[in-house]
Amino acid sequence: MFFTIVRQIIGSINEESPATPMTVANSQATLAIENLHVSVNETEILRGLDLNIPKGEVHALMGPNGSGKSTLANALMGHPAFEVTAGSVHFKGQDVLALPTDERSRLGMFLAFQYPAEIPGVRVASFLRMALNARRTDEISAMDFRRLLMEKMDLLKMDPKFANRYLNEGFSGGEKKRNEVLQLAVLQPEIAILDETDSGLDIDALRIVSDGVNQLRSTDLGVLVITHYQRLLNYIVPDHVHVIINGRVVDSGDSGLAKRLEAEGYEQYGDTTSEGTD
Amino acid sequence: MTPLTAEETIAAQAKTRSEPAWLADRRIDAWRTFESSPPPKRSDEEWRRTDLSWMNWSDFHPSASQLTNGSAEEHLPVHLSAASIVLVEHGTGTTVTRVAPEAKAAGITAASLSTAASDSNQLVESHLATSLIRPDDGKFQALNSALWTGGVFVHIPRGVQLEAPIVILKTSNDSACYPRTLIIADPESSGHIVEWWLPEDSKSLSFANGSTEIFVNDNADLTYTHVQQWPSITRSLLSQHAQVARDASLVSTNVTLGGLFHKGSIKATLSDPGANVKLNGISYLDGQQFVDHHTSQDHKTTDAVSDLLYVNILDDTSRSVYAGTILVEQDAQRSNAYQQNRNLMLGSGPRADSIPRLEIMADDVRCTHGATTSTVDPAQLYYLNSRGLNRDDARTMIINGTIEPVLDRIPSTVVADAVRTALQEKIQSTSSN
Numbered sequence: 001m002f003f004t005i006v007r008q009i010i011g012s013i014n015e016e017s018p019a020t021p022m023t024v025a026n027s028q029a030t031l032a033i034e035n036l037h038v039s040v041n042e043t044e045i046l047r048g049l050d051l052n053i054p055k056g057e058v059h060a061l062m063g064p065n066g067s068g069k070s071t072l073a074n075a076l077m078g079h080p081a082f083e084v085t086a087g088s089v090h091f092k093g094q095d096v097l098a099l100p101t102d103e104r105s106r107l108g109m110f111l112a113f114q115y116p117a118e119i120p121g122v123r124v125a126s127f128l129r130m131a132l133n134a135r136r137t138d139e140i141s142a143m144d145f146r147r148l149l150m151e152k153m154d155l156l157k158m159d160p161k162f163a164n165r166y167l168n169e170g171f172s173g174g175e176k177k178r179n180e181v182l183q184l185a186v187l188q189p190e191i192a193i194l195d196e197t198d199s200g201l202d203i204d205a206l207r208i209v210s211d212g213v214n215q216l217r218s219t220d221l222g223v224l225v226i227t228h229y230q231r232l233l234n235y236i237v238p239d240h241v242h243v244i245i246n247g248r249v250v251d252s253g254d255s256g257l258a259k260r261l262e263a264e265g266y267e268q269y270g271d272t273t274s275e276g277t278d
Numbered sequence: 279m280t281p282l283t284a285e286e287t288i289a290a291q292a293k294t295r296s297e298p299a300w301l302a303d304r305r306i307d308a309w310r311t312f313e314s315s316p317p318p319k320r321s322d323e324e325w326r327r328t329d330l331s332w333m334n335w336s337d338f339h340p341s342a343s344q345l346t347n348g349s350a351e352e353h354l355p356v357h358l359s360a361a362s363i364v365l366v367e368h369g370t371g372t373t374v375t376r377v378a379p380e381a382k383a384a385g386i387t388a389a390s391l392s393t394a395a396s397d398s399n400q401l402v403e404s405h406l407a408t409s410l411i412r413p414d415d416g417k418f419q420a421l422n423s424a425l426w427t428g429g430v431f432v433h434i435p436r437g438v439q440l441e442a443p444i445v446i447l448k449t450s451n452d453s454a455c456y457p458r459t460l461i462i463a464d465p466e467s468s469g470h471i472v473e474w475w476l477p478e479d480s481k482s483l484s485f486a487n488g489s490t491e492i493f494v495n496d497n498a499d500l501t502y503t504h505v506q507q508w509p510s511i512t513r514s515l516l517s518q519h520a521q522v523a524r525d526a527s528l529v530s531t532n533v534t535l536g537g538l539f540h541k542g543s544i545k546a547t548l549s550d551p552g553a554n555v556k557l558n559g560i561s562y563l564d565g566q567q568f569v570d571h572h573t574s575q576d577h578k579t580t581d582a583v584s585d586l587l588y589v590n591i592l593d594d595t596s597r598s599v600y601a602g603t604i605l606v607e608q609d610a611q612r613s614n615a616y617q618q619n620r621n622l623m624l625g626s627g628p629r630a631d632s633i634p635r636l637e638i639m640a641d642d643v644r645c646t647h648g649a650t651t652s653t654v655d656p657a658q659l660y661y662l663n664s665r666g667l668n669r670d671d672a673r674t675m676i677i678n679g680t681i682e683p684v685l686d687r688i689p690s691t692v693v694a695d696a697v698r699t700a701l702q703e704k705i706q707s708t709s710s711n
């Protein structure tokens with residue numbers, strides 16, 4: 001290959017022997033993805049993907065349509081349709097791939113979906129309260145929850161009426177995305193993956209949602225922002241940018257890389273169609 | 279002494295209860311109609327999907343049962359503890375166990391139907407089994423008209439508005455029972471009435487056959503909620519017919535949880551312009567339960583609205599039949615009639631049949647109907663799992679999501695809460711086995 005693959009593996013994970021306490025201490029706060037191979041319906045989509053997202057950092061992932069971005073996001077969250085055939089994912093000293101989806105969530109992982117599901121008959125507020133309680137040892141009181149929810153809705157400039165709407169049912173594209181970020185704000189995960197949260201947002205909403213994410217940015221949160229647009233990265237300035245082509249990370253850099261991609265596209269990485277590469 | 283004939287037994291029983299002659303005569307007439315009318319056939323559209331082979335029509339005799347008094351209100355659902363009036367119908371007798379002072383002051387009548395008839399209540403004589411549910415409607419209706427005991431009569435006088443619900447608790451210590459309810463809401467009145475068929479004290483109940491007649495007069499606003507929670511051996515039938523007059527509204531909800539077999543014939547007649555009817559149904563079935571609901575939205579007049587939503591949740595190898603008729607008569611212009619049936623299957627064992635029937639004779643009508651049958655959507659499960667809810671909690675949330683839009687349509691919060699709690703108990707009992 002004629003391009004450079006920048007790898008930023010923090011701590012060394014030795015496949016032969018279990019991680020020593022020292023490397024775990026170092027990699028604990030990192031979502032560490034190594035040599036991930038994922039197939040859907042017998043077709044390999046991710047072909048040896050490596051990526052590390054330490055807590056406190058924002059990473060952007062960019063790549064052509066069909067390159068495997070949502071596949072990565074869903075494989076990390078444990079979507080049953082995506083079969084991991086090789087590789088590993090570790091977070092907080094845990095083998096993520098061994099956990100069911102709900103346990104990954106309670107471990108601190110969060111995915112803001114590109115296409116959130118609609119759940120009729122389930123109100124946003126009661127759903128979020130149950131989800132929050134599922135990750136707490138003590139139940140939050142109805143009053144405290146209400147206060148928290150209103151505070152976060154205010155942060156995202158959402159009409160309080162949405163709390164009583166049925167989850168995503170009849171929401172516009174932009175409202176669904178905002179509702180995903182609301183859940184992120186309420187559930188306070190340690191790793192958040194935002195899959196094209198910017199698409200479908202109008203210019204004002206994009207700024208509001210970005211401000212919201214920026215306010216949630218902290219040393220306790222690692223973020224993977226999946227996007228097609230440099231514009232979002234003007235608001236949420238990433239610490240690192242990665243390029244995914246055909247199921248592999250083929251380039252990494254700082255935020256300057258996103259600007260270069262905007263100008264030059266993905267052609268510099270050669271054939272970006274997934275056909276005939278097997 | 280030669281044993282009494284059926285008719286003699288009915289007459290003797292009526293006498294024991296001090297019922298007036300007109301009522302004894304009606305009972306005997308109803309019995310004759312029962313004996314002479316043909317049993318339902320599988321070839322009748324109404325019974326095509328409903329197995330009645332367990333019925334032995336010659337089994338039925340009027341029995342010389344003793345009058346029993348109703349038991350205490352101990353089984354009153356907790357959310358209904360603020361009920362204004364409670365009637366307990368146990369065995370053959372109905373007892374009024376409480377009447378709130380404001381209900382008494384407002385002149386509301388809530389009594390045993392038998393007692394109300396004996397007190398020569400004109401409304402009972404003119405309304406009972408004369409128009410909405412008559413013996414010649416069918417063999418089950420005739421049987422009920424002949425054999426009901428106790429019964430409930432509720433009359434809300436003109437202009438009286440009562441927020442706290444009137445609750446009817448029905449149990450039976452017999453092997454058969456014939457609940458009979460007559461409700462009359464006078465013009466400009468409003469109220470919430472709940473009829474709850476309870477499993478407690480009904481252990482040996484194998485057959486129940488009920489009839490409910492509801493008159494909602496001009497500008498009245500009534501909520502009627504029926505919950506069927508019979509024990510698992512009971513086969514039950516229920517005929518319900520409401521007539522809704524000018525600018526009056528009715529929200530009628532049927533919740534079917536118990537029993538082995540349940541057949542509900544639910545009918546609303548919109549008799550005058552401005553009538554507004556919501557018909558709600560929730561059935562939650564498991565094991566080998568069978569439920570058949572036949573509904574009818576009968577628009578006799580212009581400018582009326584009927585809106586039906588029936589939801590069935592089916593587990594194990596349970597079965598449901600939903601057959602809904604919208605009838606818009608020739609002069610009923612500008613009718614709005616909606617009908618929705620949703621079935622949620624919790625596995626591959628259950629089966630749900632949905633049969634809409636539209637008979638639209640008017641031309642200026644807005645009418646929609648639809649039926650959906652779905653399973654718990656894996657995409658929805660995944661979404662909820664991804665937020666930290668485990669499989670069971672996510673599944674329960676999706677089931678509740680199917681039910682909640684129906685509960686939303688019940689105007690009384692306490693009634694909706696009582697129904698929600700009964701549903702949660704059933705969901706819990708099915709997910710734990």
Ligand SMILES: Nc1ncnc2c1ncn2[C@@H]1O[C@H](COP(=O)(O)OP(=O)(O)OP(=O)(O)O)[C@@H](O)[C@H]1O
Nearest residue numbers: 040041045063064065066067068069070071072081
């Ligand atoms: N359930 C599925 N069945 C079959 N193919 C699938 C499935 N899910 C994803 N794929 C395929 O996997 C490839 C990667 O899809 P993915 O959604 O990960 O792309 P993406 O990078 O997120 O693209 P986009 O930028 O358009 O969102 C595509 O070719 C897609 O058609």
Ligand SMILES: [Mg+2]
Nearest residue numbers: 069070071114
């Ligand atoms: Mg995608």
